[in-house]
Amino acid sequence: MQLVRRFLPLVIGIYLLLFFGPLAGFDFFRIVGEIYNKPSLLLQQLINGLANGSIVAIVALGYTLVYGIIELVNFAHGDVFMLGAFMALTVIGATGVTETSTASEKLTAALLAGAAAIIFCGVINVIIERFAYRRLRNAPRLAPLISAIGVSFIVQNIGLFWGGLRSFFPIMGVNSAAPKAFPDLIGRVDVFKDWFGLDLPITLSTKELMVIVVAAALMVGLRLLVQYTKIGKAMRATAENRDAAKIMGIDIDRVISFTFLLGGALAGAAGLMFGLYNNTVVFTMGFTGGLRAFTSAVLGGIGNITGAMFGGILIGLLAAFSDQYFSSRWTNAWVFAILVTVMVFRPTGLMGENVGQKA
Amino acid sequence: MEKYRTAITIGLVGAAITLLFGGWSMILVGTVVGAITGLNYGQHSAKRGALDKAREVLLPALIGNIIMGLGGTLYTFVVVPLTGKSLNYDQPLKLGTGRVPLDSIAVFIIGLAAGIAIGVAVAALIAYLQGLPENVRRVAFIASLIVFLFGLPFFDQVTGLDWIAAIITIQIFILLALGLNIVVGYAGLLDLGYAAFFAIGAYTTGLLSSPQIDIYWNFWLVIWVAAAMAAFAGLVLGAPTLPLRGDYLAIVTLGFGEIIPVVFRNLISVKLVEPFTRICFVGCDPKVDVVRWCIYACQGALDLTAGEKGINPIGRPMIPFTDELLFSSRSYLPWYFLVFGLIVLSIFFIRRLRNSRIGRAWMAIREDELAASQMGIDPVKTKLLAFSMGATFSGFAGAFYGSYISAIFPSVFDFSVSVIILCMVILGGLGNMVGVIIGGILIMGTDRLFLPQIATLLKDFMRHSVLGNVSNPVLKDFLEISVDPNQMRLAIFGLVLVIMMVVRPEGLVPSEERRAELHEGEEEHGDAATEAAA
Numbered sequence: 001m002q003l004v005r006r007f008l009p010l011v012i013g014i015y016l017l018l019f020f021g022p023l024a025g026f027d028f029f030r031i032v033g034e035i036y037n038k039p040s041l042l043l044q045q046l047i048n049g050l051a052n053g054s055i056v057a058i059v060a061l062g063y064t065l066v067y068g069i070i071e072l073v074n075f076a077h078g079d080v081f082m083l084g085a086f087m088a089l090t091v092i093g094a095t096g097v098t099e100t101s102t103a104s105e106k107l108t109a110a111l112l113a114g115a116a117a118i119i120f121c122g123v124i125n126v127i128i129e130r131f132a133y134r135r136l137r138n139a140p141r142l143a144p145l146i147s148a149i150g151v152s153f154i155v156q157n158i159g160l161f162w163g164g165l166r167s168f169f170p171i172m173g174v175n176s177a178a179p180k181a182f183p184d185l186i187g188r189v190d191v192f193k194d195w196f197g198l199d200l201p202i203t204l205s206t207k208e209l210m211v212i213v214v215a216a217a218l219m220v221g222l223r224l225l226v227q228y229t230k231i232g233k234a235m236r237a238t239a240e241n242r243d244a245a246k247i248m249g250i251d252i253d254r255v256i257s258f259t260f261l262l263g264g265a266l267a268g269a270a271g272l273m274f275g276l277y278n279n280t281v282v283f284t285m286g287f288t289g290g291l292r293a294f295t296s297a298v299l300g301g302i303g304n305i306t307g308a309m310f311g312g313i314l315i316g317l318l319a320a321f322s323d324q325y326f327s328s329r330w331t332n333a334w335v336f337a338i339l340v341t342v343m344v345f346r347p348t349g350l351m352g353e354n355v356g357q358k359a
Numbered sequence: 360m361e362k363y364r365t366a367i368t369i370g371l372v373g374a375a376i377t378l379l380f381g382g383w384s385m386i387l388v389g390t391v392v393g394a395i396t397g398l399n400y401g402q403h404s405a406k407r408g409a410l411d412k413a414r415e416v417l418l419p420a421l422i423g424n425i426i427m428g429l430g431g432t433l434y435t436f437v438v439v440p441l442t443g444k445s446l447n448y449d450q451p452l453k454l455g456t457g458r459v460p461l462d463s464i465a466v467f468i469i470g471l472a473a474g475i476a477i478g479v480a481v482a483a484l485i486a487y488l489q490g491l492p493e494n495v496r497r498v499a500f501i502a503s504l505i506v507f508l509f510g511l512p513f514f515d516q517v518t519g520l521d522w523i524a525a526i527i528t529i530q531i532f533i534l535l536a537l538g539l540n541i542v543v544g545y546a547g548l549l550d551l552g553y554a555a556f557f558a559i560g561a562y563t564t565g566l567l568s569s570p571q572i573d574i575y576w577n578f579w580l581v582i583w584v585a586a587a588m589a590a591f592a593g594l595v596l597g598a599p600t601l602p603l604r605g606d607y608l609a610i611v612t613l614g615f616g617e618i619i620p621v622v623f624r625n626l627i628s629v630k631l632v633e634p635f636t637r638i639c640f641v642g643c644d645p646k647v648d649v650v651r652w653c654i655y656a657c658q659g660a661l662d663l664t665a666g667e668k669g670i671n672p673i674g675r676p677m678i679p680f681t682d683e684l685l686f687s688s689r690s691y692l693p694w695y696f697l698v699f700g701l702i703v704l705s706i707f708f709i710r711r712l713r714n715s716r717i718g719r720a721w722m723a724i725r726e727d728e729l730a731a732s733q734m735g736i737d738p739v740k741t742k743l744l745a746f747s748m749g750a751t752f753s754g755f756a757g758a759f760y761g762s763y764i765s766a767i768f769p770s771v772f773d774f775s776v777s778v779i780i781l782c783m784v785i786l787g788g789l790g791n792m793v794g795v796i797i798g799g800i801l802i803m804g805t806d807r808l809f810l811p812q813i814a815t816l817l818k819d820f821m822r823h824s825v826l827g828n829v830s831n832p833v834l835k836d837f838l839e840i841s842v843d844p845n846q847m848r849l850a851i852f853g854l855v856l857v858i859m860m861v862v863r864p865e866g867l868v869p870s871e872e873r874r875a876e877l878h879e880g881e882e883e884h885g886d887a888a889t890e891a892a893a
Contacts, residue, residue: 298610
């Protein structure tokens with residue numbers, strides 16, 4: 001009886017999912033059949049998902065860092081990521097590098113764009129914190145969230161305006177709201193086949209390799225910074241207990257500013273990587289991308305750096321799986337369904353410790 | 360000078376509007392400026408007698424209205440020539456069916472004189488009413504408000520001001536904001552997915568009275584069904600969020616708000632089959648659907664929402680027992696009065712709700728959930744009721760919207776709509792209906808009236824006076840495409856949110872309790888600081 005009571009909701013839930021799932025592309029039996037017929041496609045999607053998930057994870061780190069330190073859902077973070085992509089695009093356009101340039105030119109342009117995007121986004125994020133959040137630090141909890149939504153709209157609109165500056169940056173294209181083509185600086189060389197001479201049914205291109213390697217490097221770097229440097233220690237102390245940290249002589253404002261700088265820099269790097277990997281940027285990508293990243297941060301346990309990385313990769317895999325087997329039109333709905341489910345049933349996420357809700 | 364400061368401020372705001380529209384708008388703006396001045400000075404006047412109050416307001420009202428008139432003067436003699444419009448550009452008078460073109464100078468003179476005269480008279484009247492006993496005053500206020508609101512569309516039609524379409528949209532959004540105010544203002548639950556209920560109301564109407572699935576119900580029935588569906592959705596979506604508080608709740612409602620439009624966008628091939636009877640166990644081709652127990656749409660997948668193309672056309676309201684087509688897309692007046700009636704009805708209901716046991720329970724939950732539940736308030740029931748009551752009114756709005764536009768698209772209900780409605784509630788003042796209505800007029804007025812007008816004027820100005828003198832091609836191109844206030848609308852809403860939160864979180868017209876609550880934290884903090892210093 002106990003057993004029945006415990007598992008009955010689960011069984012009913014699964015049955016309902018099987019019943020209504022096909023409406024939203026989740027047709028379990030068809031998907032099993034497709035995977036059985038062509039398993040290499042699943043592996044291919046794993047690689048794509050890993051690459052996309054790495055970018056999501058980098059953006060998610062920004063959410064989790066800020067939430068960890070001032071318990072604010074920094075809604076504008078996704079849009080800062082979008083600005084990073086626009087900055088990178090602008091710089092690449094200014095250098096005049098195209099897909100036919102030499103490898104060293106491309107590398108220089110990409111590095112320049114990366115540096116510009118990282119600095120720009122970091123500074124923007126610090127400015128946002130200074131003007132929109134700092135004064136609300138002791139206000140009721142919802143005030144900074146609403147302020148953050150406002151900032152998100154402003155930043156999104158800046159992106160729209162920027163995208164319309166075709167007179168100064170011809171690379172922006174004719175229409176300000178339309179997606180912009182991002183030059184393909186890396187190219188698609190199959191690593192397995194061309195570098196190792198292996199003939200596999202799946203491909204790992206240089207693009208994916210670049211994204212995964214850079215993302216891994218950034219994550220390891222962040223981990224080291226938070227764990228072993230003085231400012232990282234100050235960040236952890238502030239996250240633990242702001243007042244106590246203050247008494248210990250930590251300059252709270254500086255630590256929070258630094259956290260925003262760090263988050264913004266990561267968003268800038270992610271923006272460049274997104275552009276190089278997907279070869280298209282649009283001013284609304286901050287909103288959807290940001291929500292995806294936020295979902296991964298929540299999935300991994302918000303405030304937890306390792307959790308955000310795994311959450312991001314999980315969401316990337318899920319999105320790739322959904323694009324392939326459900327239907328790409330439904331992917332966003334599935335991601336948000338995960339967000340809602342995790343928040344309702346396990347607000348601490350998969351790896352978060354129980355911090356309790358503070359309303 | 361100090362005495363006239365309020366009047367001058369009000370006059371300046373009026374001048375900003377008449378600077379954009381000129382001519383006839385001065386009469387309308389003059390009336391509003393007069394009313395606000397009368398209200399303000401009548402309330403703060405030290406004099407007791409009604410006539411004394413009226414006499415005292417005359418001079419400030421005159422000053423305010425003259426300042427207002429300056430805007431219209433600038434419009435006629437500076438803006439019109441600079442934008443290169445002909446003199447009788449937008450000044451026809453519609454008498455009967457014919458249009459009588461008038462010279463813009465004549466319109467200016469009539470508008471200015473009538474605006475100032477009516478403005479001062481209205482100010483005196485309102486101030487006079489302030490001096491009357493309480494019960495007479497209430498009735499007189501409501502009566503004058505009703506006269507104004509009834510006269511507005513006729514005035515708009517006669518003078519050819521053409522604000523009516525924008526005004527109807529403003530009214531729809533006010534209805535939505537009133538509903539959201541229940542959830543956010545009274546119950547204190549931040550709902551970032553409110554547009555979802557609006558969508559549910561609209562799509563219910565769309566499905567039940569359109570050729571989409573061949574059902575044509577009467578609008579007067581559908582509007583209640585739509586409200587009920589929205590309320591039901593409020594219950595269903597509200598239930599899982601109950602254990603959550605604060606920002607987590609906000610994010611979950613945001614998630615729902617994002618899912619609903621995706622669902623409506625993609626319900627284009629619907630077919631329900633019992634899953635297990637479909638499995639093919641032995642010896643059959645898995646690609647062929649072995650359907651044994653089909654539930655819905657067995658003849659072939661059904662297109663419920665037509666995806667991005669939207670449901671179109673949607674049925675219009677009919678007057679019972681007649682065949683007359685009063686509600687059509689050509690005449691705005693019936694729609695204006697219909698949505699006006701909906702708003703009045705909603706205000707009536709919401710007022711009763713707020714002052715009832717339920718309303719007090721909402722506010723108790725908002726102030727302190729733990730204490731409220733100790734006092735015997737059931738938080739689950741109360742919160743669910745707040746969600747579903749709030750959703751009900753957006754169901755009304757959705758049904759009206761669907762029928763009014765006669766076509767609905769999923770892209771209308773995205774996140775920005777939720778935020779715009781939230782913006783209205785926050786700008787006006789959380790938990791205060793008057794504030795919410797004012798916030799709605801300000802935000803949507805900016806969005807639908809002022810910004811488009813600024814954009815048109817600016818574009819004409821560029822074309823007529825600037826572009827010809829610019830030789831640099833890059834700069835010319837920039838001025839031509841990037842100077843467009845219409846593109847900046849989201850940034851304006853964002854700015855409103857940030858500025859309100861940082862400077863005045865209680866809104867323009869705050870409710871007393873809410874103000875006390877929002878400033879409590881600051882004082883506590885201040886106290887702690889002084890204690891620490893001591």
